[in-house]
Amino acid sequence: MDKREHWLNETLAELADCLDADADERDIAGTVTGALAALLAPADVGLRFFGDEGAAAPAPAASSSPRVAGLFDLETETGEGPTLWSFRGGLAAVDERLTELAGRWPRFAPAARERGYARVTAIPLQGPGGRLGAAGVLAPSGAPTGEAELRCARTVLRVTAGDVLRRRELDASHRVTSQLQQALDSRVVIEQAKGVLSARLGVSPAAAFERLRGYARRHGLPLAEAAGAAVDGALPVSALVTERRPG
Template identity: 30%
Template sequence: MPQQQRLAEVFVELADTLVVDFDLIEFLHRLAERCVELLEVEAAGILLTDQADELQVIAASSEQTRLLELFQLQSRQGPCLDCFATGRPVRVADLAAEASRWPLFSAAALDAGYGGVVALPMRMRERIIGAMNLFTAPSTVLAVDEATTVQSLGQAMADVATIGILGERAAREHQLLSQQLQIALNSRVIIEQAKGMLAERHQTSLDQAFAALRAQARNTNRKLADLAQAVIDDDPAVAGLLHPQHDPGRPVDNG
């Protein structure tokens, strides 16, 4: 298959995140594998931020690469950390020649069989959610134009993946928000019905009925909607507990 056609297929694959059974870890492992396949690099590792905005190793093309990425986090030095901190790519063609830049990481990378690295931010506009490392073998010496191509294509793949991840996350959050809103609307209907029943039952105002309902919910540590449903269902456990104070402005019907 021609390289350009394969690239096009991969970009479509990376953009396809809005699916019901989206699996982030599988998606990022696939990204790492596609980078190795198409960019002629030896390995790839991907780190994303957690809820505390701390980088975590999420995917790697091999176990050896995963361990190297973990070591990078533990030693608090390396290209991925610099890339994430600045939001800019970091490219080192010869780690041995620039070992002083990250002494611990460079030694570990060389020991793992990697000679060079390109770190790319996973970024959409000003938002950075992680970084991706592309490793080359010591025997792979890329010309300047080849290294630039690897960096450009790698960044494009990282960008598409980032947009896909954030799009899927936004869609999921929107769906959750819609569900929460619908639940709130449904609950409100139940509460309004219970208010009306209490006001009628005790010949009081709707405001006082609602105040009594809220007070009882707090005192019994129950959700307001659950207590309202119990009122509607004439649950004997709550029937005798709700006694809204009578509104002096409203006459009492003694029958």
Template identity: 40%
Template sequence: MTSTPAEELAETLVELAAAMAEECDLDGFLRLLVNRSVHVLDVPAAGVFIVDHGVIASHESLLPVLGYDESPLLDCCRDGRAVAVPQFTAGSRWQAFTDGARRAGFASVHVLPLRRHAETVGALALFRDTEGTADARIAQAVADIAALCILQARALRRSEELAGQLQHALDSRVVIEQAKGVLAERLGLEMSAAFTALRNYARSHNARVAELASSIVDGKFDTNLLRS
């Protein structure tokens, strides 16, 4: 049974959300985004530009076009508003971009912001080989769910990085405490004095306290070198 446009749109939104949730692979997600955009929005080609990441396109011929320093994609990212160019003509404000798109066989472009509230993370460009624009409501719906997925993935990645940093700090603290105990026993020091000796040796030898502590706990370091 053939799906209706509404069903295809719903399937696309669900597929995009699931892809980012399951893999958190931004490049793979963006390739899925441009390919599904071509299908559900009935355009011959699509490209996406992500701030601080780069470009992905459904056609290789579009990659150099998306990379121009002046383009409706960059204006869309900067202003957070859609940009429609229903006809590529001479005298365009983005002449290099429009000339490159025309050489690639396209006649118009509709650029939608990948935006969530006040934050714009990129832009989705829908290229047509005829004059005109894409269905703005459907196109923006696809762009909105894509932006939400990207921002959630970034938030998750930052959370995981923070958790990793906290765990590393905790692990380092445990090893340092163990090393202090070793030094206190072997050198006859108070725990505070043991830490002072550990820290001073690390500083004077341009070493990390946690790494030195680990060597002491593992028995790889001669603790007599810390005797004052």
């Protein structure tokens, strides 16, 4: 097993541990960035996740050094640079010379050169569910990035994108399920309150509901909260006897 294969196995295992531990996206980005920086040294690495495809603002991001972190802050401020370019278009760039990119990134490219970088690589994070973000690799002058290292990096980024996108889909599904359950619970307690108040007030369930709704509006309460108080006995009947059905 050569060192690249060992790196790939170790990185995928570490990524799996992050996911099993329910690490947040910022922790995952940090793990992947650190691993890529070790693989591609002496290059520096920045990684960005975005909220939705085409979103203007980045979600969690990580950088391998303060020097490159400042450049990716500049990328956010100016709206130009390798990770934004790669994410928006789903495009990759490999070892492009910064001296030739002033037309594409008129502010980012000179700033990167001032910090001692000579070449840039950008790789989109893309999985079956769409694009998640992009990685930017900034390297000083020297030998270009090896093809074997690039294959390893792409593999890790592809796995990362797929796992994070699946997690987002699962989280979204859980949120929808929770919202539906809350709506059902609210409907149940409102129906219970209508029955309880109908019996206590000696009015029809419809009339009881109108009085409950009027009370909730007058006191700035969610209807379900007022209904729960009625069911629990925390809402005295006397608070409702003056409520009248509209017209």
